[in-house]
Amino acid sequence: MKFTRMTDLLLVGTLLLISLLSWGVYTFFPPDEFPQAEVYYQNELVDTLPLTGIMPSTYKVYQVPQVILVLDGQGGIRFGESDCPDQICVHSGVLSKPGQFAACLPNGVVVKIIPGKQDHEAPELILGNMKGIE
Amino acid sequence: MVLLALIFATAMVLAWVENLLPPLPIAVPGVKFGLSNIAVMYALFFLGGKEAFALAFLKGLFVLGTRGLVAASLSLAGGLLAVLLMLAILRTFKERSTYLGISIVGAVAHNLGQFAVVTLLYMGISLWFYLPVLLISGVMAGMLTATMLRFILPALKKLG
Incomplete structure (x- = not known):
């Protein structure tokens, strides 16, 4: 068996083309203006955090307070601290686009970005209820 | 059997060496060079499919x-899918297949297998966003392992 042939170039080219296409298609989607972060602990959704329209803050999952999530207030969230040995989650960087996720597998915490929408109707519903109570 | 045990020990040492290296600056869990894949490839080429699966x-x-269990699921899914696809390439193309091509297919399959388990375990996380990273890092890892196998092969052949 030979170490390499010209056909390997075809294989590498095909894989790079698929990469380029999938990246291109993804970037064609309009950026989400109101991304939200879903926080999972042991595969259960524990919270959904808005990432825009907030002050910079930190968030801890109740069960694993050693894991600290940092919200930058500008649409991004990242693992700020964790006591896991490999620190893969901390090195994952800032998440801001729907589809992105980062996981701290040793602590069972996963953060996933989902598309959000500005909820214009919610305040009106609350007002309506208040009127009803009055 | 003794040879398989020796290769398994080699794979463990390679995995240990890889863990000593600084983490890759890639924001995808589980993406590694996969140095221990060198041992799996050797088993596939010179011992057979059963031994590689073993x-x-x-x-x-x-x-x-x-x-732990999560890391084991990732390792098993990536490892088994890699062997399956490498074996399929080897059986389909026989002598026309190359070390480099099989190594790249194995590394990409390893990444995809691991990531498939992550998506199953964690609420259907989309693979879409990370596909380019998985493919390109797989190509690079495959090139690296094939190159290393080329240099190590003369020494490994003495085992057989």
């Missing part, structure tokens, strides 16, 4: 004992 299974068991 090695991937043993690696999964070792990870289960050392790093």
